[in-house]
Amino acid sequence: xxxxxxxxxxxxxxxxxxxxxxxxxxxxxxxxxxxxxxxxxxxxxxxxxxxxxxxxxxxxxxxxxxxxxxxxxxxxxxxxx
Amino acid sequence: xxxxxxxxxxxxxxxxxxxxxxxxxxxxxxxxxxxxxxxxxxxxxxxxxxxxxxxxxxxxxxxxxxxxxxxxxxxxxxxxxxxxxxxxxxxxxxxxxxxxxxxxxxxxxxxxxxxxxxxxxxxxxxxxxxxxxxxxxxxxxxxxxxxxxxxxxxxxxxxxxxxxxxxxxxxxxxxxxxxxxxxxxxxxxxxxxxxxxxxxx
Ligand SMILES: [Zn+2]
Numbered sequence: 001x002x003x004x005x006x007x008x009x010x011x012x013x014x015x016x017x018x019x020x021x022x023x024x025x026x027x028x029x030x031x032x033x034x035x036x037x038x039x040x041x042x043x044x045x046x047x048x049x050x051x052x053x054x055x056x057x058x059x060x061x062x063x064x065x066x067x068x069x070x071x072x073x074x075x076x077x078x079x080x081x
Numbered sequence: 082x083x084x085x086x087x088x089x090x091x092x093x094x095x096x097x098x099x100x101x102x103x104x105x106x107x108x109x110x111x112x113x114x115x116x117x118x119x120x121x122x123x124x125x126x127x128x129x130x131x132x133x134x135x136x137x138x139x140x141x142x143x144x145x146x147x148x149x150x151x152x153x154x155x156x157x158x159x160x161x162x163x164x165x166x167x168x169x170x171x172x173x174x175x176x177x178x179x180x181x182x183x184x185x186x187x188x189x190x191x192x193x194x195x196x197x198x199x200x201x202x203x204x205x206x207x208x209x210x211x212x213x214x215x216x217x218x219x220x221x222x223x224x225x226x227x228x229x230x231x232x233x234x235x236x237x238x239x240x241x242x243x244x245x246x247x248x249x250x251x252x253x254x255x256x257x258x259x260x261x262x263x264x265x266x267x268x269x270x271x272x273x274x275x276x277x278x279x280x281x282x
Contacts, residue, residue: 008257010257011253011256011257011260012253038195038197041195041197041198042195042196042197042264042267042268043260043261043264045196045197045204046260046263046264046267047232047260049204049205049209049210049213049267050213050217050228050232050233050260050263051232051233051235052205052210053210053213053214053217053233054123054210054214054233056115056119056233056234057115057118057119057122058115058118059114059115059118059132059135060132063132063135064114067110067114067135067136067139068107068110070136070140071106071110071139071140071143072103072106074140074143075101075103075106075143076103078101078143078144
């Protein structure tokens with residue numbers, strides 16, 4: 001395993017979708033290659049930070065009520081149409 | 082009603098919806114309104130637009146649900162409708178940039194600095210989150226959408242592929258390249274906090 005192959009496998013490695021053979025090859029490359037290790041750390045941290053950059057929020061309550069009303073009206077007129 | 086609906090799959094609820102069951106409609110709204118709203122918001126960065134898109138998406142559900150032949154694909158269909166509506170908004174606002182993805186980012190690509198050991202208050206500061214949000218927004222469109230769907234909304238690769246009409250490998254490659262670009266931007270930003278090390282590489 002070289003650095004090029006190792007860094008191309010980060011995504012699958014982190015998603016745990018690699019076969020055992022490749023996992024151990026990536027593991028052993030990471031053990032001896034500091035650059036890939038740093039690279040892997042910052043790659044996975046980028047994913048974590050993205051998930052926290054703008055946390056999900058809820059639909060405002062008034063909008064939710066309005067939505068339900070509009071949908072029910074449309075739903076009922078469609079049924080009788 | 083709650084308990085029984087809770088354990089029902091989307092497919093069953095959608096089947097009831099097709100029969101004109103109003104309770105099924107309520108259940109779909111309960112399950113998906115926040116997801117649709119957040120996806121629309123993150124794609125458009127406009128909360129008024131996100132509300133409007135959400136409403137249009139559910140009206141589309143009512144109008145077009147009969148055309149959905151496989152109920153199991155409801156969520157991906159919903160995400161596709163949402164994504165298309167968000168693109169429609171961005172196009173109208175001329176914020177849609179159809180840049181072609183840069184192809185040469187694959188392969189060996191080392192981070193210039195290792196900022197992964199920085200303390201949380203630096204990593205998660207308001208400023209760093211703003212930098213990251215701006216970086217996500219300025220990604221080429223193809224990557225931006227995939228990064229938002231996967232890393233911000235937590236959708237599965239398969240769902241993203243279905244919703245965007247591309248293959249799973251295409252999702253993965255866009256995601257990987259998008260993340261590498263974001264990582265580079267973060268590396269630039271965090272470099273002011275990392276001391277240059279004298280170590281050999
Ligand atoms: Zn390496």
